[in-house]
Amino acid sequence: MNKLKKEPLFKVKDLxxxxxxxxxxxxxxxxxNLEVNAGEILAVxxxxxxxxxxxxxxxxxxxxxxxxVDIRGQSQCSGQDLLNKPARELAKLRGENFGIIFQDPISALNPMKKVGPQLASQAVRLRGVSKQQGKEIAIELLQRTGIPDPEDRYNRYPHEMSGGMLQRVMIALALVGNPKILIxxxxxxxLDATVQAQILELLKDIQCRENIAIILITHDISVVAQMADQVAVLYAGRIAEYGTMEDVLTRPVHPYTKGLLSSVPDLRSKRGENASGPAGITGSPPDQSSLLPGCRFVERCPVAQTFCSKFRPPLEVLPHLSQRHFVACPVAVESTIEQMEGEAYEQ
Ligand SMILES: Nc1ncnc2c1ncn2[C@@H]1O[C@H](COP(=O)(O)OP(=O)(O)OP(=O)(O)O)[C@@H](O)[C@H]1O
Ligand code: NI
Structure with missing residues (x-):
């Protein structure tokens, strides 16, 4: 274990x-188990x-x-424990550390109130500033999130704004408390395609300029490729593969990740695969209310062995690659190591 390794900003353990x-x-x-470092984008x-x-x-x-809900394990942000906290304390920690951007901005905003005052009252609440300062912060946030003519937009109602502008307001709202992490x-x-690109650019900009970490939940691999530093691939409540974006997208090991990526033509051709061949994963995820002991992907897995349905696959680190590439499939890990040793021998 490297003693100089920094404590991650946010981590969950055995959750x-x-x-x-x-x-x-x-x-x-x-x-x-997951970790997010300051200023880093983790895609889930x-x-x-x-x-x-x-x-x-x-x-x-x-x-x-x-x-x-029954929640167990550990979860920490900036060294503070988040689980087993009284609701009020947890809400305070959440306000100080996290900003949350939801899929649908309309549902997160009050349709009866102008957007600016909604931001301002959040600033009053989270930063303990005066009403006038709250207004100033709101206008600054509207500007920071790329909303043109922020003083005018301050007085608009949500229904008077486009989807893209509303998502910017939502991001502004998430930034009010000066979070360390955006979710x-x-x-x-x-949103529609052109607006999607602009919102991603804004998020990237916030991450780079302000060193804010982002946990980006998505099912779109091209978004991962464009945005992420780290990637966690989740399958039926467990991590299948976890590592740097480079490792996971260009050297995927877990059969589920491979299946997921094979439905993205660009990535397939990058790896020299035939982009028009069979792609994706057949079947559907298991019923999570009746879980069997082994690997959850076993029924859809092209490389499954008999033992796979008996034992839970551990999340193993791949020794030959970067020390941060983890895969929960002993079959795939073994064949990848064999393949890498073969390639090393040939050279
Ligand atoms: N309100 C709920 N009641 C019962 N089960 C729920 C509820 N919300 C989530 N679940 C279950 O918890 C599991 C995880 O759900 P979750 O919403 O985290 O999935 P997700 O990956 O975010 O999916 P999506 O991409 O659709 O948002 C699912 O199996 C789901 O059926
Ligand atoms: Ni979801």
Missing amino acids: VIDLYTEQVSVRAVDSV VGESGSGKTVMTLGPLGLLPEGVS ADEPITA
Whole structure:
């Protein structure tokens, strides 16, 4: 262990989140470990229902409504424990450290109030400033997020603004408390293509200019390629593969990651694969309310062995590559190591 290794800004360790409704109980997050360093973008990818939102927002006390939740493990931000905190203390820590950008800005804003005053009152609440200072902060934030004529826009109602402008307001709202980390849950899904690119550019800009870390939840691999420093691939509540964007996208090891990437033609041709051949993953994710002991991908996996359905695959680090490439598939790890040794021998 490198003694000089910095403490990550945010980390979860052995995180387990069970959700209970009257009908079912679901293990939405199953022993997940993750770290986010200051100023870094971590992309969390995976199919719908894989646990991206619950895993990211759960440790902050933001859990789905109408379900009982059991959350275990550790979660820390700036060295402070987030789990087992009274709700008020957790809300305070959340306000000081995190800004959250939701997929649908309309649902996060009050439709009856002008956007500027919504930002200003949030500034009063989170920063303890006067009303006048709150207004100044709001206008500055509108400017910072690329909203033209911020003084005029201050007095607009949400319905008077376009989707892209509203998403900028949403980002401004997330920045009010001077967060160290932004959590962006599918921030561009509701927008059209040109606006999507602009919002991604704004997020990248915020990360670079202001050294704010971003946890970016997405199912779009091209967004990952464009934005991320680190990537965590989630499958049915567990991490399948985790590492730098370069490692995970250009040297994927887990069969699930490979399947996910094979549906992206650009990446396939980059790796010299035939972009028009069969792609993607067949079948559907397992029912998380009746989980068997082994690997959760086993039924859809092209390289599965008999032992895969018996034992949970550990998240192993690949020794030959960067020390931050983790894969939860002993079959794929072994064949990758063999292949790398073969290539080294040939050279
Ligand atoms: N309100 C809820 N009631 C019951 N189960 C829920 C609820 N919210 C989430 N779950 C379950 O928790 C698991 C993880 O859900 P989560 O919303 O984190 O997935 P996700 O990866 O964010 O999906 P999406 O891409 O659709 O947003 C899923 O299996 C889902 O069925
Ligand atoms: Ni989600």
